[in-house]
Amino acid sequence: MTEEVQHKPLDCAFESVQDAFALNIDQAVEHLSGASLEEYYQGAEFLAKIGQGDKLSIAFLKTMPWAGEHFGDGSIKKITDFTYNKICRTPNKPSVEIFLDSFIIVVEHINKDQLDEYLALIEYHLEKTTFSIHGIHDTHPSPSLRAMIGNINLLLEQLDFKGIYEWINYGLRYFKDHPERQEEYFTLTTADSKAVFQRQRKGLLFSDIERPINLFQRALWKTDFMYAPYSPDFEKLEHFHPYLEDEIIRLPDIYGDLNGVNACKRYMALISHIIAHHQFTTKIVADNASPQQRFFAEVFEDARVEYLAIQKYPGLKKLWLSLIPIVDEFDCDDTDQSCLRHRAIMLTRALLDDDHPYKNEVILDYVAKFKTLMEAGETTTSNSLSLGLGYLIKTRGPSDALAKMYFKDTEVTYRDDNRSMWVFIEEFDEDDEIFHRETSPEEEEEVETIPPHYYDEWDYAYESYKPDWAAVYERLHTHTDASKIDRILDKHSSLVKQLKKVLDLLKPQNKKRVRYQEEGAELDLDIALRSVIDIKNGSQPDTRINVDFEHDSRSVSVLLLLDLSQSLNEVVGSSGQTILELSQEAVSLLAWAVEQLGDNFAIAGFNSDTRQKVMYYHIKGYSESWDDTVKSRLADLKGEFSTRMGAAIRHGAHYLDMQQSDKKLMLILTDGEPADIDMHDPKALIQDTHKAVQEVQQKGMYPYCISLDKKADEYISDIFGSHYSVIDRIESLPKELPQLFLSLTK
């Protein structure tokens, strides 16, 4: 029996607080300096006396030993003051407890000197989300503080402070006035929230270096495995290792630097290791080996395949070594914890590193055995198994079964889970898939519907993109009787004749002059004269004095994007025709004209019903010809919903960009300004469309708008610059559209 150490009593009347004090004071004395301990007492006593009940002090007593130790003297006082001034004296007092509790996690992730930054972050969040309603004279608590602190582990682990501020600001920007949505955002459950979070993560995203990594595996091993990146911590899949299965490499979607090795190198190390397994590992039966036996067999197998890979590419050794941690040989106390992992990591290091620091005889013995075996050549996976079994027998101790496992620095991040090494003959006791789902025919149908494409949308007020904001669904347009289009063409037969004349003029396309030809169609007088002068001078004349002509081929791809919103159903003037019908006529004529020219041409329509549902209808694809199938789709045009133009332009550009031609023209036929029912600011979608137009131009396409809106002058140049025409007499559209196209592409 050790003598009970007497502590200074806590001056507090709550019995529950005294209980908590008794539970935690030993920890506090152990971890805190004298000054901090004094702050600890004062803080706990103070918080019990401010009339907020006992909960505060209990949470405080529990967490402050850790916070005080981590952040140093003065920090407990700082936290006490912050708690009182910034939280307790505001309507946010119910969140105090969770705030204090968060320090257990916070100390794991931030440095000693980052306490102020953390407190500033919380203060910022509180200030921005606590709001008053005028007239009621009541201030409401922040709806989202609890939610945010609930995620503080993830936030601090994956983002830096700048990233957290970005994430918070985004939430504030869009959900400030909507408490429920705000809370959802800060619990990190909504798609928006996750998307913003993903973009702020520290480290290098795999998708950014997928190509170099892909080339790397091809260059060194001539393999061509696909990748399926996963988000390790985001999905809460702790200690989820990379692996290769079904020709797909699963790997973390993001890597930061580790031990001075940059993320790109880490991915290379990972790929090299996995492919080394693929090349040198043969499956062996797992059923006869216990988990511990398998564990050590895997250590030897990893070392074996790496040894073999290093024979081929010696530089890999340095790379891998830099990622294998070195632990202290005597750091693990086997009287009170299980040293399995500690032994394994030492062995791992020793097998690969010729200058390892370990003196343990069994390790040295097995390293020697391993080396002898490898130098003899011709090893297989079963050799690793027998080495693993032997090593385990030599080192096995009673502590191996202890639940407390030595874990620190025992993980080799680039290594896979070695599933490729084992084959299980008997069924698993614990099956991976808990539910064996029978796929019903309904579900299969579900798979057939194409998932939406997500596009960012520009927010002009904050000069930033809203990530994955608009969902664009692609569909083939419905169809009806194709003869309707033929009737339209008949009706405009005089116009067709006129167009034909223009087309014929365009068709024998421009000729290009090719100079400096030895043989050619005509004499190039300039060069010929120069040659004569050369001859007179007695120097060598150029004999290439002719010009030749080549056909300059027309290489144009055109996308015609039709606005199919509700407003198209309006009747125009006295004609009795709707805008839709006139558009149909115009598009038919244009399509016919383009077909005559042989240009690469596609027609698509779009409308939108909020950002969740932007529809993009294929009416004619680039590879389709102007036949009845296309005509029947065009005949069935309908006008409904709104005009979210930016998303449609981005989606159209996606396909137009893939066309192989010198010139890419995107014609947009619309009857009004971009608008949607979920956007109240009329400028927002105009600005977004402008941004989309800029993006399209940057990719080398030429957007051009044909507007049927008489009031278009007010906004259209803000969107399209000078690339637009406004057609005031909509009745003349069928005549003007083809001519406009021709003049654009002449």
Next chain:
Amino acid sequence: MSDFDINQFKIELEPFYEAQSNEAELYTAAYNARLPVMVKGPTGCGKSRFIEHMAYKLDKPIITVSCNEDITASDLIGRYLLDANGTRWVDGPLTLAARHGAICYLDEIVEARQDTMVVIHSLTDHRRELMLDKKGELVKAHPDFQLVISYNPGYQSLMKDLKQSTKQRFTGMDFDYASAELETSIITKESGVDADTAAKLVKLAEATRNLVGHGLDEGASTRLLNYAGTLIAAGVEVKDACHMALVCPITDDAEVRTTMGGAIDAIFG
């Protein structure tokens, strides 16, 4: 004209060439029958070196023409030039070779325009003669004359290919990069670098060759490996030499360069 000495085109020192298989015998047989030869293969795998080597072995002069887009029929056949007394006919390289009995080697023939190459047709079939229409002379080929062209299938595109009528006048020989061991020994001998480094250079070259069609048009050639070896032998740091000779020349693609950097590290450590 008569004092023209074709022997100036003979190769004096034996060019280093390591045979991959029986190509020397094949070529000698073709030469003995005076059959035109087309050598195909990727850049820098030793096509030109092989032809030079064979010319040396057979003790025949060789006239090499590097073809380009601007080359015209007159550049091959010859033309009238002005001199103090009026004009003077000057034979082009093809006429020279045919008249005096040399091997005429048209390097990278696809670079020349297709119609230019039609002038060689009469020399490459049973006629073995060349009409100099501007001069009004019919040159009968010397018994030692042989025509050799090189051709890199890697360039093959719609624009740059030989006419079938041209192709079908030649016997063909395929060249490729030598096997790893052979290439190692070539680099060791040619550049003076040690065998271990040479073997690593060859591994790096294989890595680049695996990337053909995935960001690279062609992998690193044996020639470039020799450059790298030469730099290393001259005391340049290995990675710098590899970057200078094997990465920088073949690609400007930043991502491919990242990959190559990784490969260099993986191979050289």
